[in-house]
Amino acid sequence: MKKVLFLVLVLPWLSGSSSTNLSLDAVIQKNIEARGGAENWANVQSIVIRGDYEAFAKTAPFTMYRQRPGFYRFDHVILGAPVVNGFDGEKCWFYSPPRIKQARPMPPAFAKAVLREKFFEPPFWNAAQKGHQVS
Numbered sequence: 001m002k003k004v005l006f007l008v009l010v011l012p013w014l015s016g017s018s019s020t021n022l023s024l025d026a027v028i029q030k031n032i033e034a035r036g037g038a039e040n041w042a043n044v045q046s047i048v049i050r051g052d053y054e055a056f057a058k059t060a061p062f063t064m065y066r067q068r069p070g071f072y073r074f075d076h077v078i079l080g081a082p083v084v085n086g087f088d089g090e091k092c093w094f095y096s097p098p099r100i101k102q103a104r105p106m107p108p109a110f111a112k113a114v115l116r117e118k119f120f121e122p123p124f125w126n127a128a129q130k131g132h133q134v135s
Helices: 002-015 024-034 038-043 108-117
Strands: 046-055 058-067 071-078 081-087 092-095
Touching: 046 071, 071 108, 081 108, 092 108
Parallel strands: none
Antiparallel strands: 046 058, 058 071, 071 081, 081 092
């Protein structure tokens, strides 16, 4: 947290400009450019992200798959059991082999979290089209 606070407070001063001079659209545009630009992102059709996360005080690996126009899959382990969550473009589903052999509809409370993750780009890119309000 201290590093983030330092960067937020010191970098604008070092660069000779103030972040308060930028409009919201300018901040979003700078972020898009820093991530490779909208044109380059438009050419990317799928992405795979691998890493570790912590749940229930345990660290476990995960693999996240995203594919345009909104397909999503998250393979992970919870309490030692593999779990797969997904969105097929229409509905959210899950399964946990070997206990659950085929995908089942996801309960609405869990589906909300999956639907937040289905977007390929960060949430504030084309925010209005995605139904997000950025301020």
